[in-house]
Amino acid sequence: MQLRMDQAALSAFLVRDFGQLAADFAVERVGPEGLVLRLKVAERHLRPGGTVSGPSIFSLADVAMYLAILARIGPVALAVTTNCAVDFMRKPAAGRDLLGEARVLKLGRTLAVGDVMVFSEGAPEPVARASLTYSIPPA
Amino acid sequence: MQLRMDQAALSAFLVRDFGQLAADFAVERVGPEGLVLRLKVAERHLRPGGTVSGPSIFSLADVAMYLAILARIGPVALAVTTNCAVDFMRKPAAGRDLLGEARVLKLGRTLAVGDVMVFSEGAPEPVARASLTYSIPPA
Amino acid sequence: MQLRMDQAALSAFLVRDFGQLAADFAVERVGPEGLVLRLKVAERHLRPGGTVSGPSIFSLADVAMYLAILARIGPVALAVTTNCAVDFMRKPAAGRDLLGEARVLKLGRTLAVGDVMVFSEGAPEPVARASLTYSIPPA
């Protein structure tokens, strides 16, 4: 399987199309097997108590999968999230970035399906696991 | 079924325990059948293009269910979200607040389960539907 | 909103297209607000211990939503389940049928979304809640 966007192209897309949200993320790796996205954890991602908020984890999973799909189909189509299910399993480690490892399980004509494992950087056990479905509009 | 926290108590809890996040929300109604929470949509909740972001909708559902559970069990226990599944169904109407209607379907000893319907204010068709499960730590 | 299939038409469809599975179910009610389907609980639906099996509850939810969609779009299109998420909340009451109350939340051009509440007949508290998404092939 051929990729239509590499790390540089995806990073540029992120800056151009995601506005201020782009500063939260960095594309770490992209390949046929999937994409790794970093959430650069900052004060604004934390809940009182210092843990990364659920919406921030959701956002990491959503953007990681979005970019993993674009890497395959290119920047032309605008996929829309139709379903996202997250299992929150462990408290993120304090003071560490989060890494979201996305893999595309199906890339159909109208639907794309994948999942994302979320880790605190350097920790072996996942913080969360997300399943996502995107609708792909007709070309 | 008796409620242990009313609208005023939940609003005060929100301000005290959710920090800056509290400014995003207002408790509209609470009763035996559930709770309605308003997301006061502002610039920071929007994606480029002007639609309310997925993480903001997730956040509305999560906080609405959290408060609906607290209304029943009181402010003593700290429930943690273990699963959240969202179906995104329609684009939110531009320039309108979102309302999340939460109902508690099960309140067990260790798990609480519920769902939230999300509407643009004044619109009859739901924007999104979320299912959530919370873990309730032993007293 | 107009229904294209009533209780009799849906029951006939069930017998014709679902083969031996049809004997498990009965369409109780159908209307603009949704459809109620009965699972006629028999020995083959039970797990050791006498409780209705998870796959039987899944099947009830899936068939209920399928018929609720057909009631709206007619028997022409063949919708395929793309996602089904079930929260199992309570043990079904022994020796009672299960009722699945399906409502269609979105009926789009390519996707239909809905949810189903499952009750033991006569019991007020839900046994399970399911969310389902169906893909609707182009006409």
Added chain:
Amino acid sequence: MQLRMDQAALSAFLVRDFGQLAADFAVERVGPEGLVLRLKVAERHLRPGGTVSGPSIFSLADVAMYLAILARIGPVALAVTTNCAVDFMRKPAAGRDLLGEARVLKLGRTLAVGDVMVFSEGAPEPVARASLTYSIPPA
């Protein structure tokens, strides 16, 4: 991580505790990384048209995860499924068994979380993906 039940012990457990359902399945492999369960596809698992039914795929995922958890905690505890979310992605290949590859992502004191990829035997692309949560009763 130590396993408390091996392939032979899990197979014996299946026969003893799952009654007639046991004949549908065979434990292919079990190890620290997870468990592979075979659904021996027969007439009774098929929908009209010859495809494996959704409830049969659900059942494969549910039993695979159940056994993967028991392999770790031993046959003493009775875990109950609280949530199961399935993405159905491709039509199973005709006339082939299905293999469910289960991995345990979290094994907590009261909750276990995992996922299952389902393949037609010999096919590289997954038929379905399931996320499951089990409640583990206090010892």
